[in-house]
Amino acid sequence: MFSEKIVQNLEKSSWIRAMFEEGNRLAKIYGADKVYDFSLGNPFGEPPIEVQQSLKRHILSGELGLHKYMSNSGYPEVCEKIAKGLEEESGVSLKGENVIMTVGAAGGLNVVFKSLLNEGEEVIVFAPYFVEYGSYVDNCGGRLVVVPADTSTFQPNLEELKRFITPRTKAVIINSPNNPTGVVYSEEGLKSMAAILEAKEMEYGSTIYVLSDEPYSRIIYDGVKLPPVLGIFKNAIIVNSFSKSLGLAGERIGYIAASSNIEDVSILMKALAYCNRTLGFVNAPGLFQRVVADSLDASIDVEDYKVKRDFLYDNLTRLGFEIIKPQGAFYLFPKSLIPNEVEFARTATKYNLLLVPGSGFGCPGFFRMSYCVKFDMIKNSIPAFEKLVKEYR
């Protein structure tokens, strides 16, 4: 038969499939425009004009060799350009050799874990978190360790972190702006985290890498600035992609950038390139490496997401939902009206509302809504929320 572990994992993630099937079932009965599907994180809107122009220019250029293999790390000039951008943002010097182009952030995360982890080593993550981290760490023989959420802020729970670090801790994942909360981690909190990690490294004689997963780094509101991790953590490794910032999720293009302050960083870079190859990615898509390098200053319409955030936040809080107002990404993570949020999400489907239970993100009692959908759908969903709330009042 097939892999027992994978078949068991299929069972565990069956609620995602169930949600998808429920959406299809409701759409067939009521029509797609009467189903308020807040479950998917697929970016809304088309890539910016810079992307479209660059794509056309490269395809029509007549340049030979455009579709060949290149170095496993990617085109050196693309890596160089990305390094320069990060250097400008952080003020920390970074070279092209510190960057590797990857198959999205998902590919990049797998490459990093494969390069860092010995069998049984631990990777810490703060709840609530992107559920795929568990599979990626497991793919590479590691163990994901979940620090419980601070539900009053959804900032990393630093008091709890201290208790969870052991001599086997190899890395800590941070994800800001966060999926599923949309919260941006504060500079002050990240600096305190750095101090905790340094003290534990001294205590155990170990090295703890900080893996900053940043696919939402360009989707930030209210003039908030994302604290540059390269300037805060000595052992910072950034994983990023253009799936959300340029609306290129289907093209699978991202990168890894490792701080030049990491000891033996040149060996790490070789390991990352090796794992990019041996995990079967070989190299990141060539054409899109060129396109994103041309479009580093471009962005999808962040204002469009902000309008949707404000409308949903205002209306849901008016209806009595407790929500920490997100400053980034395109998710809201309200508190469920009853402790059992799986039951709550099930009741919501009576009103054609598709919401994702927080237990899927390691944080029961809350639910995630993704607002990368049409504004009309958001507007039309409010009466359905009003009916849902009446069930509990």
Ligand SMILES: Cc1ncc(COP(=O)(O)O)c(C=O)c1O
């Ligand atoms: C937090 C987080 N990390 C990584 C990914 C993977 O993104 P990519 O499409 O770049 O592989 C996602 C996708 O939704 C995400 O939300």
